Amino acid sequence: MTTTLPARASRSGTALPRWVSAVLPVLLLALWELAGRVGGSVYLPPLSKVLGRFARDWFPDVIVHDLLPSLARFAVGFLGAAVIGIVLGLAIGMSRTLDDYLRPTLEFLRALPAVAILPVAVFVLGLGNAMRIAVIVFGVVFPVLVNATAGARAVRPERVDAARMFGLSRVDIARRVVLPSALPMISAGLRVALPIALIMTVVSELVGGQNGLGFYLTSHQQMFDIPAMFTAVLVLGVLGNLLNAGYSAVEDRVLHWAKHA
Amino acid sequence: MTARTHHVALTATALLGTALLTACGGGAAPVTGEDGRTTLTMATVASDSCAQGFFGVDQGIFARHGIDVTLDVVAGVPELAAAVTSGQADVACSAPTAIASGVSQGLPFTMIAPGIAYTKDNPGSNLVVPAGSPITGVADLPGTTVAVNALNTLPHLASRAMLEDSGVDPESVTFVNLAFPNIAQAMETGQVQSGVLQSPFTENEEAAGGRTIGSPYDYVNGGQPFVYTVWFGTTEFAGQNPEVVTKLREAMAEVSEWANDPANADARRASLAAATGQTAATASTSRLSNYGTELTPESIQSQLDLQVRFGTLPEPVDAATLIAAGSTS
Numbered sequence: 300m301t302t303t304l305p306a307r308a309s310r311s312g313t314a315l316p317r318w319v320s321a322v323l324p325v326l327l328l329a330l331w332e333l334a335g336r337v338g339g340s341v342y343l344p345p346l347s348k349v350l351g352r353f354a355r356d357w358f359p360d361v362i363v364h365d366l367l368p369s370l371a372r373f374a375v376g377f378l379g380a381a382v383i384g385i386v387l388g389l390a391i392g393m394s395r396t397l398d399d400y401l402r403p404t405l406e407f408l409r410a411l412p413a414v415a416i417l418p419v420a421v422f423v424l425g426l427g428n429a430m431r432i433a434v435i436v437f438g439v440v441f442p443v444l445v446n447a448t449a450g451a452r453a454v455r456p457e458r459v460d461a462a463r464m465f466g467l468s469r470v471d472i473a474r475r476v477v478l479p480s481a482l483p484m485i486s487a488g489l490r491v492a493l494p495i496a497l498i499m500t501v502v503s504e505l506v507g508g509q510n511g512l513g514f515y516l517t518s519h520q521q522m523f524d525i526p527a528m529f530t531a532v533l534v535l536g537v538l539g540n541l542l543n544a545g546y547s548a549v550e551d552r553v554l555h556w557a558k559h560a
Numbered sequence: 561m562t563a564r565t566h567h568v569a570l571t572a573t574a575l576l577g578t579a580l581l582t583a584c585g586g587g588a589a590p591v592t593g594e595d596g597r598t599t600l601t602m603a604t605v606a607s608d609s610c611a612q613g614f615f616g617v618d619q620g621i622f623a624r625h626g627i628d629v630t631l632d633v634v635a636g637v638p639e640l641a642a643a644v645t646s647g648q649a650d651v652a653c654s655a656p657t658a659i660a661s662g663v664s665q666g667l668p669f670t671m672i673a674p675g676i677a678y679t680k681d682n683p684g685s686n687l688v689v690p691a692g693s694p695i696t697g698v699a700d701l702p703g704t705t706v707a708v709n710a711l712n713t714l715p716h717l718a719s720r721a722m723l724e725d726s727g728v729d730p731e732s733v734t735f736v737n738l739a740f741p742n743i744a745q746a747m748e749t750g751q752v753q754s755g756v757l758q759s760p761f762t763e764n765e766e767a768a769g770g771r772t773i774g775s776p777y778d779y780v781n782g783g784q785p786f787v788y789t790v791w792f793g794t795t796e797f798a799g800q801n802p803e804v805v806t807k808l809r810e811a812m813a814e815v816s817e818w819a820n821d822p823a824n825a826d827a828r829r830a831s832l833a834a835a836t837g838q839t840a841a842t843a844s845t846s847r848l849s850n851y852g853t854e855l856t857p858e859s860i861q862s863q864l865d866l867q868v869r870f871g872t873l874p875e876p877v878d879a880a881t882l883i884a885a886g887s888t889s
Contacts, residue, residue: 341666342645363708401856425751426705426736491763507707507736518711522872 342525349529357530361515366534369511372428375497376435381413384440384492385485388447388471392481393459398448409488412487413495415439426507431500438499439492446488450481486550493546495538596626598804598832601792603640603649606836606847609676609761609789610653610682614835615828625811627804633835642793644669651793652809656860657714659792659869660877666737666795670884671803672860673812674852676787680842684788684849686762687722689754690747693767697720698774702732704753707743710733712872714758714788714863718776720870725779735837744768760838760846770835770866777803781862787831798884806886809855816851855883 302306328346335345359367391398391405416437424430462476478485504513512531519527586796592598600622604613609826613631616622632649634640641662643649651672659669678684685704689695695704701723708716716737720730740745743755744765756776757765766772791812797803819828825848833843852859857879865874 422745422749425749426738426746507738507751509734510737521658521661521710522712523641523658523665523667524846525665 309517314340344526344529349526349533351535352526353472353530356527357534361530364511365512365515369513370501372431372435372511373496375502376432377439377492379432379487380436380439380492380496381443383436384443384488385447385478387440388444388478388485388488389451389481391444391449392448392454393473393477393491395470403489405441409441409445413499417502417506418504421506431503431511434503435496435499439496440493442495443488446484446491447481450484451477453484454480483554486554490546491544493542497535497542501535576601577863583791592801592804595704598627598807599630600627600651600804600808601630601632602750603634603643605631605635605637605640605653606844607831608832608836609833611828611832612675612791612812612815612851613653613817614831615819616811616832617687619815619818619827620823621815621818622811623806625814627690627807627811641667641669644792650797651791653791654716654864656790656879656882657717657789657872659790659882660864660867660873661712664873664875664877664881668691669792669860670795670798671790671792671860671882672798672884672886673809674787674790674816674849674855676849677785677787677852677859678777678780680783680847681779682849683849684847685718685758685775685777686772687719687754687774687776688747688757688762688770688772690744690765693753694756694773695773697727698726702728704737705734705751707738707746707752708735708757709737709740709756711737711745712870714780714866715776717863717870717872718780719756721779721866722776724776738811744770745859759849759862760842763845763847764842780866784862785852785859786862787855787859790855790860793884795884796881798886802885805884809886813853816853819848820850820853857883 308545330342331344335348383464384391387401391401413434418433420430420437424433451473458476458480459472463473467475485556500511500514504511504518508517510516512535516528519531520524567569593688604610611629613629617629617631634643637654637658640652640654641879642653643660645667655676659671662669676684687698695701706719708719710716711734716735717731717804719735723730723733736752738752738755740757740761743752743757745759746752747755747765747770754773755765762772777816780788791808793805818824828848829843830844832838833840834844836843838846860882861879864873864877
């Protein structure tokens with residue numbers, strides 16, 4: 300499984316004006332409001348009611364109690380998995396032996412739905428942050444690892460040979476030659492992993508939780524507090540998009556050279 | 561417009577992982593045929609606290625009252641509410657606290673018949689510590705973690721009341737929610753130091769050396785009896801079918817009397833074992849609780865007051881407003 304960089308919208312030619320892309324979301328939100336008001340169903344509170352609830356409950360209580368802990372777990376889990384995935388991926392991509400040793404095991408683990416690991420993780424690691432972060436890492440590490448492996452393998456052999464002739468050690472070759480060449484692929488893997496990390500953060504908080512967005516969702520479900528559940532869904536949607544946009548911005552700055560490579 | 565409305569609603573609700581909206585509004589009306597027999601779908605969970613459905617079917621009690629019951633066994637408590645709101649079931653078993661929460665949020669629920677009841681000598685819910693635990697009483701709980709099967713439900717609220725009424729700050733104890741089967745293992749591995757268990761999990765834990773150090777339910781109604789599961793439906797169902805409500809109430813009362821009779825304990829355990837997949841050995845050691853025979857406001861009011869006390873209900877609720885009228889009252 301390899302992932303390619305998502306296609307960029309063409310910057311020239313007959314592109315529609317920017318505001319056009321905002322029409323559909325605005326329309327959907329308006330429709331939500333309308334459906335909530337007209338339908339009068341308790342299961343679909345109007346957007347305005349959800350936003351009112353958001354303004355009342357989230358500043359600062361829910362942000363401090365649930366959002367920030369979730370973000371912290373997300374960040375630690377994502378970064379931890381990124382480091383593990385990149386290091387291991389490069390090593391496997393550069394070493395046929397390592398590849399032979401590890402591939403069957405990794406293929407097996409990769410095929411496991413990450414959510415299935417949750418009950419096991421609870422028993423092994425308990426109910427604390429270690430379990431939650433481990434679950435995030437498990438979900439995130441494979442897309443990164445697979446892409447890092449593919450990126451490392453795609454490095455032109457003559458570059459590695461040249462580096463070796465200059466007497467660079469394996470670690471130096473990995474750091475100075477393989478890693479830069481593999482960066483676009485690694486970055487694509489990280490981008491795929493980003494929403495997975497968010498999903499796994501919420502999933503990890505569904506069991507034995509005391510805070511976090513996943514905990515907030517389930518505890519309000521138990522009390523049939525539907526507007527509160529919708530605030531969490533909205534926040535998760537916005538959060539996912541912000542993270543993606545933020546990542547794109549970083550990628551544009553750091554990897555702008557690779558766009559045309 | 562309506563189709564789009566429903567579509568948006570469905571998408572949004574599906575996002576939440578709830579099945580609440582599979583059919584928008586309105587329960588499936590029970591069919592009372594020309595012969596006077598009523599066809600009813602009843603949702604329940606496979607546990608003693610909601611087992612009257614199994615007994616009533618197995619003993620032919622519903623059938624004798626002219627009700628042909630289809631049992632719909634679901635996995636967990638949230639699905640019970642979903643089964644009723646979606647029309648998948650006409651009535652379901654749940655906790656009065658859950659019904660009160662739902663009603664306070666605008667859900668159209670009403671209670672029809674009592675389920676399991678607390679009595680001082682048979683509380684049904686116990687605070688259990690594992691073998692070798694240094695905890696001997698409520699006073700030892702500060703700084704520890706207690707597992708409950710769901711937060712903000714009766715086991716949790718009653719535990720908080722137990723702490724507070726025993727002079728222990730409830731904030732000094734951490735509560736986590738774990739499914740009953742997981743609580744024993746969490747205690748074994750030291751993740752939690754005690755858990756609020758029900759039968760047969762209490763007996764399993766005691767067989768493994770665990771000890772019961774108290775019952776949180778003693779603190780719900782001052783040790784007086786109360787009903788902590790109920791059969792409920794939508795207000796629409798109860799309003800349109802008062803005679804079915806009454807018929808079901810009478811049938812349920814007979815089921816409760818049958819189940820409460822010690823002479824029927826073996827048959828009851830056999831039904832329970834078949835329904836829950838317990839082994840005969842486990843079922844034979846389970847402590848059997850009593851079922852309520854009449855649903856009165858007094859039998860549930862104390863739980864609603866507890867919800868208000870701990871802030872899970874925004875304002876006091878009169879239990880009488882949550883009970884369906886029926887055709888004779």
